[in-house]
Amino acid sequence: MEVSFIKSAFAESHYPPPDRPEVAFAGRSNVGKSSLINTLVHRKGLAKTSATPGRTQSLNFFSVADRFYLVDLPGYGYAVASREAKKSWQRMIDIYLSHRDNLKAVVVILDIRRDPSKGDVELIQWLKEYQRRVILVLTKSDKLSRHQVISRAQSIGEELKSISEDLPTVFSAKTRQGREEIWGKIIQAAEIEGLPVHTL
Ligand code: GDP
Numbered sequence: 001m002e003v004s005f006i007k008s009a010f011a012e013s014h015y016p017p018p019d020r021p022e023v024a025f026a027g028r029s030n031v032g033k034s035s036l037i038n039t040l041v042h043r044k045g046l047a048k049t050s051a052t053p054g055r056t057q058s059l060n061f062f063s064v065a066d067r068f069y070l071v072d073l074p075g076y077g078y079a080v081a082s083r084e085a086k087k088s089w090q091r092m093i094d095i096y097l098s099h100r101d102n103l104k105a106v107v108v109i110l111d112i113r114r115d116p117s118k119g120d121v122e123l124i125q126w127l128k129e130y131q132r133r134v135i136l137v138l139t140k141s142d143k144l145s146r147h148q149v150i151s152r153a154q155s156i157g158e159e160l161k162s163i164s165e166d167l168p169t170v171f172s173a174k175t176r177q178g179r180e181e182i183w184g185k186i187i188q189a190a191e192i193e194g195l196p197v198h199t200l
Pocket residue numbers: 027028029030031032033034035036048049050075139140141142143171172173174
């Protein structure tokens with residue numbers, strides 16, 4: 001299946017036309033967002049980690065099988081980012097998440113080993129307010145024992161229950177645990193049944 005980079009956008013006028021469903025990926029810097037995207041589409045270097053975390057990055061649009069857009073949103077929460085950089089991230093994301101008509105779901109990625117940060121919670125709350133569908137992913141599960149994974153997934157799920165209807169999916173870019181489940185949720189949210197995911 002064809003996966004291709006379409007463009008980077010810093011402003012609404014640069015987005016590709018909203019002519020197909022779209023699913024966006026968000027998470028704090030270094031959480032494993034690029035690794036998740038690359039695992040989903042089986043392309044090693046498709047989504048790239050920024051060389052300078054915390055700098056203002058673009059929204060990166062990819063086309064999957066000409067059926068939908070996958071959007072890599074810039075990572076947030078980098079501690080030493082300047083106030084100006086944080087503000088400009090916020091502005092860019094607010095405009096995108098509130099205006100984009102063809103946006104069907106936002107995959108929010110959390111590290112299974114950490115409690116959700118203030119930034120994570122604010123993002124999920126904000127998405128709920130704007131009635132955006134959230135797909136929760138708890139990544140880096142390979143770093144914990146099976147027992148720890150279950151208990152962390154339960155406690156994070158419990159903490160976010162009041163702001164997200166989605167039950168978190170446990171994922172690892174290393175073992176690919178959860179890949180099929182996440183695809184299932186994306187396909188359902190974006191209504192792209194028949195997408196030959198197995199050929200990705
Ligand atoms: P991004 O900044 O959110 O795009 O994060 P990256 O995908 O670049 O990952 C940040 C770091 O975490 C890299 O060193 C990855 O190799 C590592 N990483 C990402 N996902 C996983 C995972 O599922 N398991 C393990 N063990 N490491 C991961």
